[in-house]
Amino acid sequence: MMTINPIKPLKGSELVMEQLKAKISSGEYAPGTKLASVVDLAASFQVGRSTIREALSALKAIGLVEIRQGGGTYVSAELPAETAGSDGSSLFASAQSIRELLEVRKVLETGCASLAARNRTEDDLRSIGEELALMEASLHDESKGEEADVRFHLKLAAATHNSLLIPMMESLSERLHDSMRESRKLWFYGERAEARRLLREHSDIYEAIAERDERRAFEAMRTHLQKVENVLRQAISEFDRSGA
Structure with missing residues (x-):
């Protein structure tokens, strides 16, 4: 049949x-x-x-x-080596390669957010806030927005003042940047979202840390990363259904 x-x-x-x-x-x-x-x-x-x-x-x-x-x-002046299908197949394939890193981020960064809420100093808060302001100022400049996004997460880790967590996050810095760049692309493709949606998620994390609310900081980070993971899962599912 x-x-x-x-x-x-x-x-x-x-x-x-x-x-x-x-x-x-x-x-x-x-x-x-x-x-x-x-x-x-x-x-x-x-x-x-x-x-x-x-x-x-x-x-x-x-x-x-x-x-x-x-x-x-x-x-684009330089086109991808293999042009993606109308379903964005090359982009969806990249979702597979960053899913494991996202799982690591969920384990590390929810804990970082909670510890940052407990241990952050006023200087830490001001430094994290600077990156949030840069993200807002770069809503229409994706490259600068990505860079501020990465620094936001690294500065949040620094605010834990944990001598083990900080180098762990720093060692993932390059892959973290790659992960964020690709997940931001998938976010915009899958959700048709504006950068303001990502900005709001980071603002929720920042506000929880500012208020020293450990549970809220943990949940805000988990919610943020879960939404990114949902976009990844949807991308992978669509890619698989396409038979590509």
């Missing part, structure tokens, strides 16, 4: 993404080419601007375009 896989209807943004991706893959839109504005693309595809923005965010997540604040959207 022939096995029939159910067909998943595509959203408007996914249809737009497929068409733009095909033009990039075929060379019609060469590397470095500036795409039409969101307004013009919306008119061309006869869809809403939010649909175009979602499609462009997905293309950015798989490395096909660069979105420059106030400067428009450009085809």
Whole structure:
């Protein structure tokens, strides 16, 4: 008996993404080419601007375009070695490679958050707050936002004043940066979320530490990492269902 896989209807943004991706893959839109504005693309595809923005965010997540604040959207100067499928398969595959690191982060960082709430000094709090402010100031600059995100977590570990936890987190620094970069891409692709959502999660952690509320800090960090893990699991599930 022939096995029939159910067909998943595509959203408007996914249809737009497929068409733009095909033009990039075929060379019609060469590397470095500036795409039409969101307004013009919306008119061309006869869809809403939010649909175009979602499609462009997905293309950015798989490395096909660069979105420059106030400067428009450009085809990436260097395209991925293997162009991802319309489901973002290369991106979803990366979810598999960072899942174990995320599990380690959940063990270490929930404890770090709790200890930071207990042991932090005013200087620690001010230093962590600086990174939170930089994350807010970098809402439209993904690279700077990623860097501030990594420093936020490392400074939180430093605020534990635990001589074993601190070097453990520092030893994971490079992989932590890679994990955050990829999980942020998956977050934006899977959730179609704005950076403000991530900022709110970090603000919850910061406020709990500021109030020296150990349980709340633990739960805020666990909630934050659990949401990232949920996006990863969804990405892996969709990748598996696609048969890629």
